[in-house]
Amino acid sequence: MELPSDWQTVLVDEIKKTYYHELMQAVENEYQNTICYPPKDLIFAAFEKCSFENLKVVIIGQDPYHGTGEANGLCFSVNDGVAIPPSLRNIFREINADFDTIFIPNSGNLEHWARQGVLLLNASLTVRKDQPNSHKHLSWQTFTDAVIQKISEEKQQVVFLLWGSFAQKKGLKIDRTKHLVLTSGHPSPMSANQGKWFGNKHFSQTNAYLESIDKKPIEWFL
Numbered sequence: 001m002e003l004p005s006d007w008q009t010v011l012v013d014e015i016k017k018t019y020y021h022e023l024m025q026a027v028e029n030e031y032q033n034t035i036c037y038p039p040k041d042l043i044f045a046a047f048e049k050c051s052f053e054n055l056k057v058v059i060i061g062q063d064p065y066h067g068t069g070e071a072n073g074l075c076f077s078v079n080d081g082v083a084i085p086p087s088l089r090n091i092f093r094e095i096n097a098d099f100d101t102i103f104i105p106n107s108g109n110l111e112h113w114a115r116q117g118v119l120l121l122n123a124s125l126t127v128r129k130d131q132p133n134s135h136k137h138l139s140w141q142t143f144t145d146a147v148i149q150k151i152s153e154e155k156q157q158v159v160f161l162l163w164g165s166f167a168q169k170k171g172l173k174i175d176r177t178k179h180l181v182l183t184s185g186h187p188s189p190m191s192a193n194q195g196k197w198f199g200n201k202h203f204s205q206t207n208a209y210l211e212s213i214d215k216k217p218i219e220w221f222l
Helices: 005-010 019-031 045-049 086-099 140-154 164-169 202-212
Strands: 057-061 118-122 158-163 180-184
Touching: 005 140, 019 140, 045 118, 057 140, 118 140, 140 164, 140 180, 158 164, 158 202, 180 202
Parallel strands: 057 118, 057 158, 158 180
Antiparallel strands: none
């Protein structure tokens, strides 16, 4: 349960703070005394799969899936063999519509995105089994706010995809003069069925922007 070394270097001031040490201890206690997800060795998977140097896109989620065997440390992503959740199914539907293609994924594992430079960051990195948002009282929010701010300050021309009001509030401090920030409704069925998700074309817009700054576009198809 440790940040990869490159991210430790970037966040060195943050991880020295008292709250961070208290957070790590609180998380340790939670995993010892209750069933929590993702598995402890995957808590920082978003950072392990996407290095700070390669980072091109940030997607912000709320907290990990809370069902058995689902969460793998990447927001919106599930392990191979797990049924694709409704929000992720709507993400895939929008990718199909955006690129006018027929893409039928057999897995909801988004590690393929992460390895191309997409940071799939949940605001809280842990959760108790069957209790959504159960770790919101821990200091994960403080930590992930600091991550977003550090990316905004230290990187140039990152694409931030902020889906739903929660993510949009989380991204208020992003410097929009040097980064591309795209917002829409959340891909959850409730939001999507109200017309707030489909048609946002965030995936093609992201790729067009990356290509405009001579960066390799993201291959969104798994």
